[in-house]
Structures are given as C-alpha cells and as structure tokens.
Amino acid sequence: MRSQLLSARAAALFASDLPTGSHPGNAVVRAAIAASVHACGGTRGCVATMATAYGDSPETAAPRMRWALGVLTDQEAPRRLPDREPIAA
Template sequence: MLTVARAEALFTSPLATGSHPSHATAEQAIRHAVRTHGGVRGCAADVAGEYGDHPECAAPRMRWARHVVDELYDAGRPRWVLAG
C-alpha cells in the first residue's frame, strides 16, 4: 500500500516524467503532493481523473512514478536481500 501511495503522490507532483530524482528530491515531492492534494486519497483521485481525461499521458507517467518509487525505496524486495 505504501508503494502505491508514494507512486500516486509522485504522479501528482510537478517532477518531470522521465526524470531521475534523488531520494531526498522524491521524498520532498511526495510530501508536498500529499499536502497539496489533501492526503493520499486526494492524490489517488487526481490520478484517476488524469486516467479519465488523458489516458495516453497518464499510463507512461504512472510507469515512471512506479519505477522511481521501486528504485528509491527498494519496493517488493525481500528484507533478507537488502541485508545480504
């Protein structure tokens, strides 16, 4: 759930699709997006709206956001892999 919330917040942030933000930059953008959109539910609602209004742009942006979150937060990797 946290991975999805981070990706949705990053999706709604002003960072450029295709950019490679540092962990600190992404974290700041995610926090700002959550505050600006009234929480994670607001981010999710805006993501849904973009898929309805501009699906041709929304899909690549979400792929980018998921990739950034996965890379920066090691999403989906077992803890023993990170420790070893």
C-alpha cells in the same frame, strides 16, 4: 501493507510537479511526495488526481505511472557494489 504504501507513494509522485522521465534523488522524491500529499489534501486526493488524469488523458497517464513506480522501485533496490578483482596477498 508494503504494496499499499508503494501505491500511495506512487500516486503522490504521480500527482507531483516532477517531470515524467526525470531521475530525481531520494531527497527530491521525498519532498515531492510530501508536497503532493499536502497540496492534494492527503493520499486520497493524490489518488483522485491520478484517476482524473487517467480519465482525461490515459495516453499520458499510463507512462507517468510507470515512471513513478520505476522511480520508487529503483530507490528501494539494494545498491550493488561494482565487481572487483580479489586482492592478492
């Protein structure tokens, strides 16, 4: 189930107006996904947009999908605190 949700979100982010290579924050990504799903008529429409892009210009579609997946993966990764020296007592 998790991979299906990731795939749907990646397709919506792929279909969004965000530029490839950008590093948007969580709120921007959520808004872009929601706008894409609405504009495309649902997640199936986002997937159709993505498939069309792969058919028309696979040389730009593949890097865009890698970017979309990277953005989503980075946002799901747990945030690590910087390593700190132990406090001396």
